[in-house]
Amino acid sequence: MKENRLSQENFKCCNCGHEDNADHNAAINIKNRVSKTVFRNLLFNINDNNEYIMKKIKHDKIYSLLSSVIQTNINS
Numbered sequence: 001m002k003e004n005r006l007s008q009e010n011f012k013c014c015n016c017g018h019e020d021n022a023d024h025n026a027a028i029n030i031k032n033r034v035s036k037t038v039f040r041n042l043l044f045n046i047n048d049n050n051e052y053i054m055k056k057i058k059h060d061k062i063y064s065l066l067s068s069v070i071q072t073n074i075n076s
Helices: 024-042 061-074
Strands: 010-012 019-021 044-046 051-056
Touching: 010 024, 019 024, 024 044, 024 061
Parallel strands: none
Antiparallel strands: 010 019, 044 051
16 A cells, blocks of 8 residues: 555555565565465465365475475575
């Protein structure tokens, strides 16, 4: 929302009061959106009705997939 940008440099959420550098805040939002997409694509299939169906994956494989994504995010 436009109201959240106090200036080009400063962000303050009108709802919760969270304040941060605007570019830093945007980078975190982008990272979180990408992570959600990556996790969703790893763990779900989409059926003909555009519904997400959990893949049949064993717990150790899920752990391995999630660990690799988290490790990639830490190293980047």
